[in-house]
Amino acid sequence: MSGDEAVVLDAAGLRKAFGDLVAVDGVDVRIAPGETYGLLGPNGAGKTTTISMIAGLLAPDAGHVTVDGLELTTRSVRAKVGIGLVPQDLAIYPDLTARENLAFFGKLYGLSRRELAGRISEVLRVIGLTDRADDLTREFSGGMKRRLNIGLGLLHRPKLLILDEPTVGVDPQSRNAILESVEELATAGMAVLYTTHYMEEAERLCDRVGIIDEGQIKAEGTRRELVALVGEGDRISLKASGDLEAAAATARHLDGVQSASARTDGAGAGIDVVARDARSLLPALLVSMHEVGTEVSGVEVTEPDLESVFLHLTGKALRD
Amino acid sequence: MRSLRAVLTILGKDLRLRLRDRSAFVLGVGAPLVLGLILSQVVGDFGGGEFHATFAVVDRDGGEAAAGFPDVVRQVPGVTVRDNLTEAEARSAVDHGDLQAAFVIPEGFTDAVQAGRSTELVVVGNVDEGLMTQVATSIADRYAGTVDAVRLSVAIASPGGPPDPQLIAAAQAQPPPIQLVPLPAADRQLDSTTYLMAGLGVLFLFFLVQFGVIGLLEEQRGGTMARLLAAPIHPVAIPVAKALTSVVLGIMGLTVLAVVSSLFLGADWGDPLAAAVLIVAVVLASVSIVTLVVGIARTTEQANMVGSIIALVMGLLGGSFFPINRGFLTRLAVLTPHHWFLRGLGDGQAGGVGDVLGSVAALLGFAVVVGSAGAVLLVRGAWRR
Numbered sequence: 001m002s003g004d005e006a007v008v009l010d011a012a013g014l015r016k017a018f019g020d021l022v023a024v025d026g027v028d029v030r031i032a033p034g035e036t037y038g039l040l041g042p043n044g045a046g047k048t049t050t051i052s053m054i055a056g057l058l059a060p061d062a063g064h065v066t067v068d069g070l071e072l073t074t075r076s077v078r079a080k081v082g083i084g085l086v087p088q089d090l091a092i093y094p095d096l097t098a099r100e101n102l103a104f105f106g107k108l109y110g111l112s113r114r115e116l117a118g119r120i121s122e123v124l125r126v127i128g129l130t131d132r133a134d135d136l137t138r139e140f141s142g143g144m145k146r147r148l149n150i151g152l153g154l155l156h157r158p159k160l161l162i163l164d165e166p167t168v169g170v171d172p173q174s175r176n177a178i179l180e181s182v183e184e185l186a187t188a189g190m191a192v193l194y195t196t197h198y199m200e201e202a203e204r205l206c207d208r209v210g211i212i213d214e215g216q217i218k219a220e221g222t223r224r225e226l227v228a229l230v231g232e233g234d235r236i237s238l239k240a241s242g243d244l245e246a247a248a249a250t251a252r253h254l255d256g257v258q259s260a261s262a263r264t265d266g267a268g269a270g271i272d273v274v275a276r277d278a279r280s281l282l283p284a285l286l287v288s289m290h291e292v293g294t295e296v297s298g299v300e301v302t303e304p305d306l307e308s309v310f311l312h313l314t315g316k317a318l319r320d
Numbered sequence: 321m322r323s324l325r326a327v328l329t330i331l332g333k334d335l336r337l338r339l340r341d342r343s344a345f346v347l348g349v350g351a352p353l354v355l356g357l358i359l360s361q362v363v364g365d366f367g368g369g370e371f372h373a374t375f376a377v378v379d380r381d382g383g384e385a386a387a388g389f390p391d392v393v394r395q396v397p398g399v400t401v402r403d404n405l406t407e408a409e410a411r412s413a414v415d416h417g418d419l420q421a422a423f424v425i426p427e428g429f430t431d432a433v434q435a436g437r438s439t440e441l442v443v444v445g446n447v448d449e450g451l452m453t454q455v456a457t458s459i460a461d462r463y464a465g466t467v468d469a470v471r472l473s474v475a476i477a478s479p480g481g482p483p484d485p486q487l488i489a490a491a492q493a494q495p496p497p498i499q500l501v502p503l504p505a506a507d508r509q510l511d512s513t514t515y516l517m518a519g520l521g522v523l524f525l526f527f528l529v530q531f532g533v534i535g536l537l538e539e540q541r542g543g544t545m546a547r548l549l550a551a552p553i554h555p556v557a558i559p560v561a562k563a564l565t566s567v568v569l570g571i572m573g574l575t576v577l578a579v580v581s582s583l584f585l586g587a588d589w590g591d592p593l594a595a596a597v598l599i600v601a602v603v604l605a606s607v608s609i610v611t612l613v614v615g616i617a618r619t620t621e622q623a624n625m626v627g628s629i630i631a632l633v634m635g636l637l638g639g640s641f642f643p644i645n646r647g648f649l650t651r652l653a654v655l656t657p658h659h660w661f662l663r664g665l666g667d668g669q670a671g672g673v674g675d676v677l678g679s680v681a682a683l684l685g686f687a688v689v690v691g692s693a694g695a696v697l698l699v700r701g702a703w704r705r
Binding site: 052055056057074075076077078080081083085087089090091092093094095096100104105107108109110152 | 322325326329330333336337340341542543544546547548549550551552553554555
């Protein structure tokens, strides 16, 4: 994002050490309204320490955080009103009902009695727990608890929603419901800071991604920007027959093609093409193959993902 | 204003949780009641408090020397006399524990006394009521001594002649040289039921108040502390609310115990206002200790363990189970809130708030000194990490 855009979160130069261990070292994060920012990194990369400072739970050793223009410290009251936190660990009271949990935290955020009743109903509907509102949460399934955990962060309509690995240990159905909820919130204009070590979640949800490792942001941008940053191209694999060497030579002359080679291994024969943008190249490539008399019977496009970017930047896999 | 509202909101939530799981009620009221009831049956009266016993007098003689005996027994403070039973009924009642002992005056008792012959006054005791049997035997000894003195007086006054009935009556009317009298009310100690209820109440109070402050570590372990710290409230509102939860639970627990033990077990907590002031003071003192423990502890388990050890040691030392009357330990006992609470209750038995102010001052002093250290440690404590 450019420096002129409105920002909900502006965290600059965050640093935090625990004894000799520097957990976070010079992290900058800026998020605009309606934007979902993913902090992607393996366990122990510094994600949770970073969001603890951004949520006002932990005082940074250096750097500063502003939320909606208000300076944030661990004692800030006004700035914290703008933040909704969904911690990684379930943060609900098992011996209170879902409604009582929501009412308790709603009161802490200063919602009036009337406002609270309306918001509780609304949040229960969003997280799909209206029918179970008056059950003790200890009786809930893991997925239901996770959804309530998210609902508690949404209750007071925060400007910035911080979700710390909200889908850890969640069944696929509940995970999908959670991801859909996050997409809806961003569409509604909420700024979302989403930490995860699931690459597919970051790719699906995030407008921009910061890759964090060993307490530092190694790279930041949209998925495409990150892929471009590490110089990896898309791969097009054509299953084809005919003069494959001639076809590969033709392909190399097309705009955007980085390399093309023939594959002559019997049933798997064809052409492998590496290009900057496979999707826009594909029509021209198929036309040129037809023109040189190559018969194409199958196409497979592989775009480089964040996993490979992460591997390239850090030398290790996301789940290490 | 926002911080006060936050404190009250957290307090309300914590009280709801505690009342919902009932463990606080069981620990604060149920346990001391049940344990006190059992101990009062096992230990009986130990504190120099009021003595209660029911004795039967079976007069099979019907003569002048036997006629005065029931009144002699009645003069013993705390003793109720039944003199309408047959010997068999009295023996049966003693065996069944309905009476603590029985006296049987045999036929010919008066004749034997007047003739200067040896006779007997039978004391029927119960093997399970050894102390009461001893008391009854002492009464019988005393009466025998009186009768002997009368006989000697009469014998000296009318040597060789028949006993003069007027002389006998005059000798019997003389008061005994030593009489049992109740101590002045202001100096009375607590009766055993009240002592045990109050002592055990304070002992369990130390466990009860842990429910509030230790909640800080439970919030941390349960993950909810992060959400509380992220909320727009001053962080200090959280430990303040937890300490207040301890105070409310402690006052509720001891008050319910006092009311229930007074209504159903005959405990006497003295002047209600004095007892209330003492309860508040001892609760503050106990919360101060728990605050210190939680300020030091890093986990709930650690806090529970250290808190339990302190509660038991202080309870024993402070006399929660029985009074401590050994020199060195007596001096150590003054370091415990239990000692001052029980002493205050004793002082307030026949007085009012003015009589318990010394104990209240000691308890509040304890609360301020220990609580200040605890508050500093608590604010910096492990619950924030």
